[in-house]
Amino acid sequence: MFNDLKNKKILVTGSTKGIGLAAALEFAKQGAVVGINSHILDADAEQAIAQLESLGASFAYFKHDLSRSEECAALVSEFVGQFGALDVLVNNAGGLGIRVGLENLDDAAYDLVFDLNIRSVVMTTKYAIPHLKASAAKSGNTAAVISTGSIAGREGGGLGACLYGGSKAIIHNLHRNWVKEFTASNIRFNVVAPGTIDTAFHEDKSAELKEKIRNSIPMGRFGTSEECAPTYLFLASHQASGYITGQVIDVNGGQMCP
Numbered sequence: 001m002f003n004d005l006k007n008k009k010i011l012v013t014g015s016t017k018g019i020g021l022a023a024a025l026e027f028a029k030q031g032a033v034v035g036i037n038s039h040i041l042d043a044d045a046e047q048a049i050a051q052l053e054s055l056g057a058s059f060a061y062f063k064h065d066l067s068r069s070e071e072c073a074a075l076v077s078e079f080v081g082q083f084g085a086l087d088v089l090v091n092n093a094g095g096l097g098i099r100v101g102l103e104n105l106d107d108a109a110y111d112l113v114f115d116l117n118i119r120s121v122v123m124t125t126k127y128a129i130p131h132l133k134a135s136a137a138k139s140g141n142t143a144a145v146i147s148t149g150s151i152a153g154r155e156g157g158g159l160g161a162c163l164y165g166g167s168k169a170i171i172h173n174l175h176r177n178w179v180k181e182f183t184a185s186n187i188r189f190n191v192v193a194p195g196t197i198d199t200a201f202h203e204d205k206s207a208e209l210k211e212k213i214r215n216s217i218p219m220g221r222f223g224t225s226e227e228c229a230p231t232y233l234f235l236a237s238h239q240a241s242g243y244i245t246g247q248v249i250d251v252n253g254g255q256m257c258p
C-alpha cells in the first residue's frame with residue numbers, strides 16, 4: 001500500500017518515544033530513510049536508536065531543541081547534508097509545556113508553550129520548504145508536511161492547558177494557509193490530530209482523571225502510539241493520499257467527532 005515510501009527521506013521531529021517514535025519505526029519498516037530527533041540524548045533516545053538499528057534501518061539521530069529557531073535550521077541542514085534530500089517532514093515535537101490556569105500564566109509559560117509547539121513547527125517547515133520543493137520537482141509527485149495537532153486544538157484542551165490547546169489550533173490553521181502558498185510547488189500539508197494516546201504526555205494525570213477520560217471515549221480506552229502511526233504513513237505516501245491536502249485527520253477512538 002505504501003510502497004512508494006521506500007527510500008524516501010523522511011524527517012520526524014520529537015521521535016525518541018511515543019507517537020513520533022512509532023511513526024519513525026513504521027517509516028523505517030517501509031524502507032524509508034529516517035531522521036529521528038529529540039532535544040536530549042537520554043535513555044529513550046538510546047533505546048530508539050537501538051530499535052532502528054535492530055530493524056537494519058537507514059537512519060540518523062539528530063539532537064536539537066526545536067523550541068529554538070537556529071536549531072530548527074540546523075536540524076534540516078544536517079539531515080539534508082547527510083541524506084542529500086528531504087521528501088517528507090513530520091513536525092511531531094511538542095507537548096503540554098505547563099499546566100496552569102489563566103490567572104497564573106506568566107511570560108515564561110507563554111514562551112515555553114509557544115516556542116515548543118509553534119516556533120518548532122513554523123521554523124522547521126520554513127527551512128524544509130526549499131528541499132521539499134526540490135523533492136517534488138525531481139520526483140514529479142508531491143512532497144509532504146505532516147504536523148501533529150491535537151483533539152485539544154479542536155475542543156480547547158483540558159483545564160490549565162489553554163496555551164497548549166490554542167497552540168495546536170494554530171498548527172491546524174497554519175497548514176490551511178500553507179496549502180494556499182505551496183500547493184503550486186506540489187507540497188501537501190496535513191495534520192494528524194490524536195485524541196488521548198497512552199504516552200508520557202499523560203504521566204502528570206491522576207488515576208481518577210485517567211478513568212474519567214477513558215469514560216469519555218466511546219472506545220473506552222486510550223489509544224496507542226502504534227495506532228497513530230499508519231495515518232502518518234498514509235499522509236506521507238503520494239500513492240495513497242496524493243490528492244489529500246489541508247486536512248486534519250482525527251485519531252481519537254470517537255472521543256470527538258468534528
Ligand code: NAD
Pocket residue numbers: 013014015016017018019020037038039040064065066067092093094095096116148149150151152193194195196197198199200201202
Ligand atoms: P512524548 O512525550 O511521548 O514524546 C515527545 C517527543 O518529543 C520525545 O521524543 C521528546 O524528546 C521530544 N521533544 C520534546 N521537546 C522537544 C524539543 N524541544 N525539541 C525536540 N524534541 C522534543 O509525547 P507524545 O504523546 O508522543 O506527543 C507527541 C506529539 O503528539 C506532541 O506534539 C503532542 O502534543 C501530540 N499529542 C499527543 C497526544 C497524547 O495524548 N499523547 C494527544 C494529542 C497530541
